[in-house]
Amino acid sequence: MSISPSYTLRNKRIWVAGHGGLVGSALVRRLQGEGCEVVAAPRDSVDLRRPDQLERWMREVKPQAVFLAAARVGGIYANDTRPAEFIYDNLMIQSNVVEASRRVGVEKLMLLGSSCIYPRLAPQPIPESALLTGPLEPTNQWYAIAKIAGIKLGQAYRRQYGCDFVSVMPTNLYGPGDNFDLMQSHVVPALIVKAHQAKLANAPTVEVWGTGSVRREFLFVDDAADGMVFLMKNYSDEGIVNLGPGSDVPIRDLVSLICKVVGYKGGVRYDTSRPDGAPRKMVDTSYAASLGWQAHTPLQAGLEATYRWYLDHVASQERRAVA
Ligand code: GFB
Numbered sequence: 001m002s003i004s005p006s007y008t009l010r011n012k013r014i015w016v017a018g019h020g021g022l023v024g025s026a027l028v029r030r031l032q033g034e035g036c037e038v039v040a041a042p043r044d045s046v047d048l049r050r051p052d053q054l055e056r057w058m059r060e061v062k063p064q065a066v067f068l069a070a071a072r073v074g075g076i077y078a079n080d081t082r083p084a085e086f087i088y089d090n091l092m093i094q095s096n097v098v099e100a101s102r103r104v105g106v107e108k109l110m111l112l113g114s115s116c117i118y119p120r121l122a123p124q125p126i127p128e129s130a131l132l133t134g135p136l137e138p139t140n141q142w143y144a145i146a147k148i149a150g151i152k153l154g155q156a157y158r159r160q161y162g163c164d165f166v167s168v169m170p171t172n173l174y175g176p177g178d179n180f181d182l183m184q185s186h187v188v189p190a191l192i193v194k195a196h197q198a199k200l201a202n203a204p205t206v207e208v209w210g211t212g213s214v215r216r217e218f219l220f221v222d223d224a225a226d227g228m229v230f231l232m233k234n235y236s237d238e239g240i241v242n243l244g245p246g247s248d249v250p251i252r253d254l255v256s257l258i259c260k261v262v263g264y265k266g267g268v269r270y271d272t273s274r275p276d277g278a279p280r281k282m283v284d285t286s287y288a289a290s291l292g293w294q295a296h297t298p299l300q301a302g303l304e305a306t307y308r309w310y311l312d313h314v315a316s317q318e319r320r321a322v323a
Helices: 022-034 051-063 076-081 082-103 136-163 187-201 222-235 251-262 285-293 299-322
Strands: 013-017 035-041 065-068 109-114 165-170 172-175 203-209 218-220 242-244 265-270
Touching: 013 051, 013 203, 022 076, 022 222, 022 285, 051 082, 051 285, 065 082, 065 218, 076 082, 076 136, 082 109, 082 136, 109 136, 109 222, 136 165, 165 222, 172 187, 172 299, 187 203, 187 251, 187 299, 203 251, 218 222, 218 299, 222 242, 222 285, 242 285, 251 265, 251 299
Parallel strands: 013 035, 013 065, 065 109, 109 165, 165 242, 172 218, 203 265
Antiparallel strands: none
């Protein structure tokens, strides 16, 4: 089985790979209460796609545990239009971090995947056992294949070398620190920007991609980081573990909620020439719950925190740049 209450983070040197990203920065926040030293690889001198640079840095710094939150990520448009980057960068980052972790003797490594690894038409909610049981959603197959390879890498190193490598599969994430660039972002930050700009411009409508009828499950990133730290300390097995809040919404309801949080009172225009992506991808979180973890941030509260972060960190800088 799976529960191994013995792994402590206290007094350990922990590398959060991807410390500046959405998940990595939430992990850094969450780890502050764990009595550990958090280290970060400098972006300008350590390219995780380069095994030589990575291993040199890891031998110098000697991390004892690693959260692999570094990845090439993006929303439906970025995934669909930059397939080479999404498959190559993720395959390289994962292979290099897994192999270097084995070579320098990392005690524990957590790989992060995504709910898009599951078949497009998987049963809902999606159990971990649905992995590799059917065809993938075409818009993100490149990213999904790379993330599935990451899971298999971790499992293979566990079997052959006895490495304590585990994999978690969070559902769609959002929160402070997200990417608000419309051509790269996921739906939550994109709609926050669009609703905010429509409010400022008094625009009659806000544009939403797709039909609005597909459903998504959104996990607040600080909940996700909490689940990851919980599993790092308490889970040790080759099975993957889903992380999610346990409920999903149609995109059209998400749009209404974001407009309410932002204070935009106009209408909505659906651009159906844009893809919908998977019809639904809500993960079954009963395994994580049986291990003792669950999410606690309601969607509206998470969206309010994300909008506040956007106003303080993105919109305010754009205003300064214009002034
Ligand atoms: O968040 P999102 O880009 O990713 O899109 P996926 C979710 C849904 O929101 C899709 C719709 O049906 C989009 O068409 N949507 C509506 C929008 N308006 C917008 C908009 O302005 N921007 C964006 N981005 N979407 C990603 C995968 O899929 O999910 C990744 O491509 C990863 O590989 C990630 O797995 C978690 O949920 O469709």
